[in-house]
Structures are given as structure tokens and as C-alpha cells.
Amino acid sequence: MKHETSHTLIGPFCQVLTMAGLPEVGPIADEQLEVIENGGVLMFEGQIVLVGDYQKLLNIAKEEQYTLHKIDQPMVLLPGLVDAHTHICFAGSRANDYAMRVAGKSYLEIARSGGGILDSVRKTREATLVELVELLKKRCDRHLAEGVTTCEVKSGYGLTTEEEIKMLEAIQLVNKHHSLELIPTCLAAHMRPPEHTDSRLYLLEVLSHLLPQIKEQGLANRVDIFIEETAFNEEESLEYLIAAKELGFEITVHADQFSTGGSRIAAEAGAISADHLEASGEAEIALMKQSGVVATVLPGASLGLGMHYAPARKMLDGGLCLAIATDWNPGSAPMGDLLMQAALLGAAEKLTVAETLAGITVRAAKALNLTDRGTIEKGKLADLIAFPTDNYKEILYQQGKLKPAQVWKLGMEV
Numbered sequence: 001m002k003h004e005t006s007h008t009l010i011g012p013f014c015q016v017l018t019m020a021g022l023p024e025v026g027p028i029a030d031e032q033l034e035v036i037e038n039g040g041v042l043m044f045e046g047q048i049v050l051v052g053d054y055q056k057l058l059n060i061a062k063e064e065q066y067t068l069h070k071i072d073q074p075m076v077l078l079p080g081l082v083d084a085h086t087h088i089c090f091a092g093s094r095a096n097d098y099a100m101r102v103a104g105k106s107y108l109e110i111a112r113s114g115g116g117i118l119d120s121v122r123k124t125r126e127a128t129l130v131e132l133v134e135l136l137k138k139r140c141d142r143h144l145a146e147g148v149t150t151c152e153v154k155s156g157y158g159l160t161t162e163e164e165i166k167m168l169e170a171i172q173l174v175n176k177h178h179s180l181e182l183i184p185t186c187l188a189a190h191m192r193p194p195e196h197t198d199s200r201l202y203l204l205e206v207l208s209h210l211l212p213q214i215k216e217q218g219l220a221n222r223v224d225i226f227i228e229e230t231a232f233n234e235e236e237s238l239e240y241l242i243a244a245k246e247l248g249f250e251i252t253v254h255a256d257q258f259s260t261g262g263s264r265i266a267a268e269a270g271a272i273s274a275d276h277l278e279a280s281g282e283a284e285i286a287l288m289k290q291s292g293v294v295a296t297v298l299p300g301a302s303l304g305l306g307m308h309y310a311p312a313r314k315m316l317d318g319g320l321c322l323a324i325a326t327d328w329n330p331g332s333a334p335m336g337d338l339l340m341q342a343a344l345l346g347a348a349e350k351l352t353v354a355e356t357l358a359g360i361t362v363r364a365a366k367a368l369n370l371t372d373r374g375t376i377e378k379g380k381l382a383d384l385i386a387f388p389t390d391n392y393k394e395i396l397y398q399q400g401k402l403k404p405a406q407v408w409k410l411g412m413e414v
Contacts, residue, residue: 003046004382004411007066011040012054013077014390018376019362025289025321028354035392041077042066043382046410051376069413074390075405078357079376080149080383082364083338084296085275087154087187087329088139089132089167092123094330101305107230117157117191120330124157124167132170137178139328139336144180144414147404148338149383151180152325152368154224156187160195161210164188168219179414183368185252186214189225189232189240199232203240211247226254227262234261241269250369256280257301267291273323273367277310278302285311285318294367296323297359299345300333312349323367324359340400353396382411 016039022028040054042061050057061068097115110116124132136153143151153171158164168184175182188206196202214220223244227237231254241251250272255262257276263284266274274288275296288295297310315322324345328336335341338360346356365374373381385404387395395402407414 002410002412004043005045007042007044007049007061007064008069008411009040009042009057009061009066010069010384010408011057011071012038013040013071013386014074015039015392016041016051016077016376017357017392018051019079019358020375020377022354022358022362024363024366026319027316028352028358030352030354033354039077041376041382041384043411046382048376048378048380048382050378071386073388075386076389076392076395077376077384077386078392078395079361079374080385080407080409081147081338081360082150082368082370082374083143083148083325083328083360084152084273084323084364084367085298085325085327086152086336087156087327088151088336089136089153089155089171090120090124090157090330091127091131091135092120092330094119094334097331098334117331118194120157121159121193125163129166129170132167133173136170136174140174140178140180140182143336143338144178144407144409145403146337146339147385147407149180149385149407149409150183150365150368150370150373152183152185154185154187155220156190156224159188159190159193161205161213164210165213165217165219168214172219179409179412181409183222183370184220185222185224186211186220186249187224187226189237191226191231200236203232203236207240207243207247211244211249215247215249221249222252223249224252224254227265228254228258234265237262238265238269241265241271245269256284260284263288263293266293272369275325276301277315278307280311280315282314282318285315285320289319294323294363295320296325296367297345298325298327298333299341300335301327303341303344304332304334309345309348312345312351316351316355321363321366322355322359323364324356325364325367337400339395339403343396343399346396347399353393356396382408384408
């Protein structure tokens with residue numbers, strides 16, 4: 001990914017919402033947001049050099065003969081959005097699953113009729129590397145246009161060493177040539193593949209064969225596991241996560257989607273984040289708080305499955321760092337619109353504008369253990385998005401229908 005190599009000043013913006021200086025955990029009041037009126041940003045080599053009053057920055061820029069990028073309509077500037085949990089490397093559609101689900105069929109009934117995750121596994125295995133690259137690229141194009149500048153992507157529809165590597169290679173290839181920055185995660189532990197009868201033996205195979213190759217080829221440094229009755233149990237998951245950590249991987253967990261237990265394993269294993277959490281209660285929130293696990297909630301899965309949201313308000317009041325991600329996947333969360341989902345969750349769970357925006361910027365970056373983005377301040381990546389409005393509150397008020405008019409990745413307009 002190239003970046004802007006000359007000093008560039010962008011502005012003036014009606015408001016620059018820096019998202020800087022906010023608490024890392026717990027509630028955030030809108031009054032805590034730093035809003036720079038008539039602001040600008042000075043960038044160099046993909047990084048933010050200065051942010052502040054546009055007129056002052058303009059005087060510096062004229063003296064130093066910087067490139068000027070004039071904004072000539074009312075705009076509000078935010079950090080680029082971070083989607084901390086997606087499955088956007090896949091082939092095929094699960095529209096049939098959706099039709100069966102809304103007609104009243106259960107998860108198990110759909111799986112027995114040939115649907116479910118294994119349907120996506122079959123179709124992704126059948127796809128060539130080139131086909132996967134093309135499909136992923138199209139989804140990245142849309143995400144970037146909607147203001148997402150960093151996006152986590154999981155494998156997990158391969159479920160063999162060869163097929164998981166194919167998926168991670170597709171992610172790596174797109175990452176090299178696309179402006180949207182992808183953060184790859186190995187989710188070989190998505191569910192037990194049909195070829196295996198023993199979950200524990202399958203996980204051992206992943207640990208001994210797949211993960212060392214991923215490490216060697218630099219394909220990912222994050223590992224995830226789905227802890228649920230239909231996937232992996234708590235005991236085998238804890239063993240797997242601890243072993244993956246010993247191999248040098250950062251760990252995250254699909255936890256508490258339908259039943260509790262996964263968040264406890266995330267806390268015990270020292271995971272960076274626990275994701276889903278629709279079933280989490282006060283005990284689970286307390287455990288995650290104690291161990292510093294980021295709570296990543298996935299409103300797209302709730303919308304897709306027609307179930308309640310994760311208790312985001314209780315999580316914030318319980319002192320957690322709350323990230324909001326799309327879970328964009330072919331089965332339960334096909335929408336993939338981060339801003340819209342965050343706005344709907346915020347309305348349902350009574351999150352402040354500040355809490356919702358933090359959940360898709362600075363706190364989402366924390367869920368991926370990235371300290372170089374998510375805010376507009378000196379030294380951070382120049383990942384920026386501008387909305388055509390003069391008031392930042394319009395962004396969530398319009399429930400995701402107000403999209404960015406301009407997007408910069410590493411200082412380059414894309």
C-alpha cells in the first residue's frame with residue numbers, strides 16, 4: 001500500500017472528531033469527545049503530523065510550500081473505521097439457509113438439509129485461489145467506499161491445512177494490492193470438519209501442521225476458535241488457545257453466542273477479545289473486565305438471525321472496552337454494513353454517540369491490538385474519512401445512510 005510522500009494539508013472541515021483522549025474502557029459521554037471546529041490535518045508519509053485549527057495549519061503550509069487539498073463543501077472528519085471481526089473471504093451464497101430460517105426451520109434442521117457453515121466450506125473449497133481473490137476484492141471495495149480502512153478477515157471455510165492456507169493466501173494477495181488494510185486471522189477451529197470424527201485430534205492436527213506453516217509463511221499472527229455446542233467445547237478450546245499462544249499467536253474467541261462459557265475461556269487464556277457475547281450476563285462481564293478482554297459485539301449476527309443484541313449497555317456500565325464489528329459472513333450476517341449496524345445497535349442499547357463511534361474506531365483498533373490507528377492525532381496513521389455534513393451527530397442519526405464522501409488511507413485519497 002503506497003502512501004502520500006509529500007507534506008499535505010487537508011481542510012477546512014466544519015468539525016474534526018479526533019476520538020483522542022477517551023477512556024479505554026467503560027462509558028463515554030458525548031461531552032468527552034474532542035471536536036475541532038474549522039479544523040485541518042497535516043500529513044506526511046502516511047502519518048498525521050499535526051491536527052488543529054485550519055488557519056494556523058494553513059500558515060505553516062504556505063511557509064513550507066506544502067501541498068494543499070482544499071475541502072470546499074461542509075464536511076466532518078473522522079478516523080477511518082475499523083471492522084474487527086469479519087468472514088469476508090468465502091465463496092457461494094446461503095440465501096437458501098435464510099429462506100429456511102425465516103420460515104421457522106432451526107439451525108440443526110438447516111444443517112441436516114445440507115446448509116449451515118459446511119455449505120460455505122464446500123463452496124469455498126471448490127473455489128480457486130483466483131476466484132477467492134476476486135470475491136474478496138469486491139467486498140473490500142465496498143467496505144472501503146463505506147469508510148472502513150482496516151478490516152479483520154478470518155479463514156475457517158477451508159478446514160484442512162491446504163484449504164485454510166489457500167484462504168489465507170487469498171487474503172494476503174488482496175492485502176498487497178488493495179487500499180483497505182486486512183488483518184488476517186486463522187479460524188481453522190471454526191467447527192470440526194466432516195472428514196474428522198474427533199474434535200481434539202483435529203485441533204492437534206491444526207496445532208502441529210497448519211499453525212507452524214502459517215507462522216513460517218507470515219500468513220497470520222492471530223488465531224480464533226468457535227466455542228459452542230455445535231463447534232468446540234470449553235476444555236479442548238482452552239488447551240488449543242494456550243498452545244496457539246505458545247506458538248506466538250495472538251488469540252481471540254467466538255464466545256457466548258448461544259450459550260455461556262466461551263468468555264470464561266477467553267479470560268483464562270488471555271485472549272485480546274471475546275466476540276459475539278449475545279448470551280453474556282453479569283458474571284461473564286465481570287470475568288472479562290477482570291482479565292482486560294475487549295468485548296466485540298456483532299449486531300449483524302443478531303439482525304441476520306433475528307435474535308437479541310449482545311448487552312452492550314451493561315458491558316459498558318460494567319467497565320468493559322466495547323468494540324462493534326459486522327461479522328460479515330455468508331450465513332448469519334450477510335449485510336456487512338458497519339455504520340448502519342453500529343447505529344441500529346446504539347439506538348437499541350442506548351449507547352451515546354461517543355460510545356458507538358469509539359466502538360468502530362479507537363476501541364475497535366484495541367480489539368485488534370493496533371495502537372497506530374483509530375484516532376486523529378500526531379503520529380497515528382493518516383486513515384481518515386469525511387462525511388458531507390456540518391454536524392457529526394448526523395452520521396448516526398441517519399442510521400448509516402450518510403456515507404463518507406472522501407476516504408484517505410495512509411494519506412492517499414482512495
